[in-house]
Amino acid sequence: MRLTRRTWILLLVLVFVTAFALRGLAIKLTPRGDHFVDMEIYRASGDLILNGVNPYDFSDNVALRSALRQQARNPLLRDNQAFWDFEASSNLPLNLLLFAGLRAVSRSLSDSPLVYRYTYAFFDSVLSALIVWFVIRHWPQGPGALSVLFRRLGMALSTAVFAERLAIGLALGCLSPVLFKHGVAYPEDKGIQILLMLGAIACWLSDDDRIWFWGGAVLLGLSIAFKGLGIFLVPIFASRLLALPTRVWSRSFVFALVAFLVAAVWFLPFGPAGVIHMVETRMNVGSNPQPFHASIWVFPSRYLPSGWRVLRLFAVTAFIAVSAIAYWRKRTNLAEFCVELVFAFTVVWLINGAMHRMNVAIVLVLLLLGAQRVNAAMVCLIPYLATGVGGLLTPGARGENLEAGGNLILAATYLAVLCWIAFSPRSKTTKEVAEIPAT
Numbered sequence: 001m002r003l004t005r006r007t008w009i010l011l012l013v014l015v016f017v018t019a020f021a022l023r024g025l026a027i028k029l030t031p032r033g034d035h036f037v038d039m040e041i042y043r044a045s046g047d048l049i050l051n052g053v054n055p056y057d058f059s060d061n062v063a064l065r066s067a068l069r070q071q072a073r074n075p076l077l078r079d080n081q082a083f084w085d086f087e088a089s090s091n092l093p094l095n096l097l098l099f100a101g102l103r104a105v106s107r108s109l110s111d112s113p114l115v116y117r118y119t120y121a122f123f124d125s126v127l128s129a130l131i132v133w134f135v136i137r138h139w140p141q142g143p144g145a146l147s148v149l150f151r152r153l154g155m156a157l158s159t160a161v162f163a164e165r166l167a168i169g170l171a172l173g174c175l176s177p178v179l180f181k182h183g184v185a186y187p188e189d190k191g192i193q194i195l196l197m198l199g200a201i202a203c204w205l206s207d208d209d210r211i212w213f214w215g216g217a218v219l220l221g222l223s224i225a226f227k228g229l230g231i232f233l234v235p236i237f238a239s240r241l242l243a244l245p246t247r248v249w250s251r252s253f254v255f256a257l258v259a260f261l262v263a264a265v266w267f268l269p270f271g272p273a274g275v276i277h278m279v280e281t282r283m284n285v286g287s288n289p290q291p292f293h294a295s296i297w298v299f300p301s302r303y304l305p306s307g308w309r310v311l312r313l314f315a316v317t318a319f320i321a322v323s324a325i326a327y328w329r330k331r332t333n334l335a336e337f338c339v340e341l342v343f344a345f346t347v348v349w350l351i352n353g354a355m356h357r358m359n360v361a362i363v364l365v366l367l368l369l370g371a372q373r374v375n376a377a378m379v380c381l382i383p384y385l386a387t388g389v390g391g392l393l394t395p396g397a398r399g400e401n402l403e404a405g406g407n408l409i410l411a412a413t414y415l416a417v418l419c420w421i422a423f424s425p426r427s428k429t430t431k432e433v434a435e436i437p438a439t
Contacts, residue, residue: 003136012129019128019174023121026184027114034113036186037074042116044068044077044088045096046103049269055089055096056274058082089278093266094225095189117187124183124191128173130198134367135169136162138205144374168370168381172363177388181399182356185392190356194363196223197230201335201368204236212240217255221262228279229360230263232342236335291351294358294391294403296411312348319344319415326422336372339364340418347411355391355403365414376417383410 003011033039045055047068053061065085072078077087091099099116106115143151143161146168150160173179182188200223203216216237223230237259241252267275291297291308300308323340326332332340343361346353362384370377387406391399 008133012133015132015170015174016125016129019125020121022174023124023180023184024118026180027117027121030185033117033185033187035073037077039113039116039187040072040074040077041087041090042099042189043103043106043113044072044084045091046099046101048088049096049100050103050107054270054274056270056278058085058089086281089274090282092225092228092279093270093275094222095227097266097269098189113187117184120183120187120189120191123189123195124173124179127179127191127195127198128170128176130195130202131173131363131367132166132169134198134202135172135370136165138371139165139168139374140372142374145378168378171381171385172366177385177392178355178359178362181388181392182354182359186356188356190227190360193223193227193229193360196226197233197360197364198367199223200230200233201236201364204233204240204335213251213255214258217258218262221259224259224263225266227360229342229346232338232345233335235338239334286350286352289352291404292400293352293354294400294407295351295353296347296404296408297351298401298404299408312351315411315415316344316348319348319418322415322418322422326418329422330426331421331424332372336365336368339368343414347407354400355387355407358407362410369417373421376421379417380410380414383413 027033048055048061048065051061051064053064058065065088066081068088069078069081069084072084077084089096102116102119106112109115141161143157144164147157147160147164150163151157155163179191183191196219200216200219203212203219206212206215220230220233220237223233237255238252241255242248244251291301297308297312300311304311319340323332323337323344327334327337339361343365346361347358350357366377366380366384369380383406387403387410390406391403393399394402
């Protein structure tokens, strides 16, 4: 969809301002979020770093660790030093350094947690603008089911398509019930991870050699350093590098070096050993105990206590196999395949994730699915938005149970859509899915 540069700027600024204003209002209406348990964890991580303590070394300044633990409001943190130590070190170095920076600023402002909350709101607002841009810019020009409804209301075709894309973009970002609950009411930083990964994908799609190469290398490195999930995007850049007409190996080396340095430099203050141990522990915790939070396996584990693990293994295998078949048969492109693997890992394999973690994969798969098939994305968008609204309006454990059930329905719907895509016959009137952007 072609818009003038001025129109793009006005639109994206308006989306950002609206998103930030709504989040600012939501922060005012949810003061309990100031002392959300994850907020206490993030502030504790920042306190350790600002006091020169290595969060990954539990023997470093035990006295300070004990004192900080006793200041926690949440009894789970306050009453268990081992649990406090684990949680305070449970993020990658770049993430912890962000917490330290925000903690330093908050100390200068009456020790206010609002610094964290408004920072997350800022990045979620940038993400909201990027999502709108991505949907309008990269989704197909043809009408979807929603634009047909707009046409019946008397809109011209181009206006109806634009309204449809704008509405979807706003629903996934600016007005997302998931981001309002798990970003504002319950302050979380996962929106930053979506922003970095979607930014990297946007760079990969760019026709500008400088943007996809340098911008892609930097954002890929940051997306790996922040939450680790950016590692799933490495193949899309490798494929584009290997497709270069000249200087394949020299440019590939430079790209890899930049991405590696951007990802690795944050490890220098801590050393790799403690980080590796933390990742191993989190992987073990995330895949072995009983499911909880908004995991799709909460209800299967209750009703199939002896069989849900086998079902989980089958489901992960099915997701990976169907995704691979769809890619092999050229029904999907490499970017879709990569985010399908993110979904299989965070939503299907891990069993202890809250909605904010799974939302990273869900938003990305919806955006890339829609970039090829608008109506297929809208089929998956329905249970996602219904789950988000229900979770936002339902507090506490009931809300998490609702999200767990909704995510299970979404995962089943998405798998069915992938099967339909993978095994559908190729249309003679459509072109093959492009492997890399045109240059």
